[in-house]
Amino acid sequence: MPTALVVADEVDERLWTGAVRGQAVDLVLGAGDLPFDYLEFLAAALDRPLVFVPGNHDADLAGFTRYGGLSMRGGFPEPWPGPAGGVNADGKVVDVAGLRIAGLGGSVRYTDGPNQWTQGQQSRRALRLELRAWARRLRDGRGVDVLLTHSPPRGVGDREDPAHRGFECLHRTVRRLRPAWLLHGHVHPHGERPPEHRIGHTRVRNVVGHHVLEIGAVSTERA
Numbered sequence: 001m002p003t004a005l006v007v008a009d010e011v012d013e014r015l016w017t018g019a020v021r022g023q024a025v026d027l028v029l030g031a032g033d034l035p036f037d038y039l040e041f042l043a044a045a046l047d048r049p050l051v052f053v054p055g056n057h058d059a060d061l062a063g064f065t066r067y068g069g070l071s072m073r074g075g076f077p078e079p080w081p082g083p084a085g086g087v088n089a090d091g092k093v094v095d096v097a098g099l100r101i102a103g104l105g106g107s108v109r110y111t112d113g114p115n116q117w118t119q120g121q122q123s124r125r126a127l128r129l130e131l132r133a134w135a136r137r138l139r140d141g142r143g144v145d146v147l148l149t150h151s152p153p154r155g156v157g158d159r160e161d162p163a164h165r166g167f168e169c170l171h172r173t174v175r176r177l178r179p180a181w182l183l184h185g186h187v188h189p190h191g192e193r194p195p196e197h198r199i200g201h202t203r204v205r206n207v208v209g210h211h212v213l214e215i216g217a218v219s220t221e222r223a
Contacts, residue, residue: 002026002098003214005042006207008150008185009033009055015210020045023212027097030086031185031207032105032115032150033057039083049096050086053105055150055185060114061088089148091125093132099145099215102133102177104170107151107186110162115150123169130176145215147179147202151186156197157206159187174199181215183207 005023007015008031015023020042028042032055043050054061059081065072071080087094089103104126106115117125133144151166152158153174158166164187174182182204187194189208197204205211 001214003212004029004097004099004146005046005048006031006183006205006211006213007034007039007042007209009188009208011035011038012210016041018045025212027051027099029101029146029148029183029207030083031055031148031183033185036081036083036086039086043083043085050083051089051094051096051101051103051148052083052086053090053103053148053150054082054088054115055105056107056113056115058105058115061090062114064088091129093129093136093144100133100136100142101146101148102129102144102173102179103148104129104173105150107163108165108167117167119168122167123172126167126169126173130173133177144177144179145181147173147177147182149182149184152184152204152206153182153199156199156204157184157187157194171199174202178202181205181213183213 003025004027005025006029027048028050030039030052061082063073090105093102106117109116109118153170154166154168182202185208194206
């Protein structure tokens, strides 16, 4: 089964060196709020594909379309501000390294910054994602392996302060898509090991820092 290096929110300086090449993984997943050059480095050093969603501290990537090496916004060429070679899965369903990944970036709105959504806005974005995933499944019979989000579901590993409340709609999305994993960041554990949760058969994991996961099987973590 594919193995992923999953990162979010906190840079691990041990990985920002040639030592990362010792990680035997098939792809890199980014759950938001990391320097884009860090994500670029990981993908390049490992020579593996990168799939990510933006966090609430990331640049606004909305409206970009990419054609090979050319990026466009509003019909005009504009440099891509995201990680070079990375696939932005926000609001999309992508097939990479043998996995089907559905992505939903951003956090609950608490300031005027980018990548922040009200509960209602994120619910509508999630519904569009669910429809895309179902359309894919009707075509080829394959479901979603990983739901990659920046924020957790409400009441499942989130917090009560306004900035770190989770999204209520993710419960519906998990019920409908039934992914093996929901991987999220945003909630910093501050040195503690956050518990893994479940919604039905879906495993919900806070991946702040870095985790190495064998998707669809028993997870492993490597220091």
